[in-house]
Amino acid sequence: MLLPVDSLKLRAMKFMTLAPLKFFILVRLVTALPPLNSLEAEENGKRLFLENCAECHQADGQGMADVYPALDNNEVVTGSGIDVALVLIIGRGEMPSFSGSMSAEDMAAVINYIRNAWSNSGELIFAEAIESLQ
């Protein structure tokens, strides 16, 4: 279909004025999504917990009475992330040290998981802070 020149001009003008708006909406959509690697770290933390910790502390974080402390609603867990990192690095009582078997990144992921799983809520800790302890 042939369009009169004026109508083509009008279309072009409409496109030009809407382009920045479309770009703005796209940017807003992309930045509103949580960063992919933080989602990955969360998944990784849960997997690491189930593989390395749940046999004692249980998947629901409730532990076993008089044997393994509950990590849910536990002040040590939600207190300082550094203290939790030290428990993992040094080990405690019957709990083995994980410094030989887990990277600082994996430790950060599992610590961030237990600090924010179940009813817990705690600030995130980063691998750099854990590296500086070892």
Ligand code: HEC
């Ligand atoms: C072999 C069993 C076992 C495994 C596996 C284990 N723990 Fe523990 N954990 C314990 C025991 C037992 C204690 C209590 C030690 C003590 O106070 O004497 C403990 C204590 C803790 C504490 C301190 C809690 C408090 O109230 O003082 C944290 C935090 C913790 N474990 C996290 C983890 C994480 C995270 C993992 C996995 C990376 C893990 N544990 C793996 C047995 C285990």
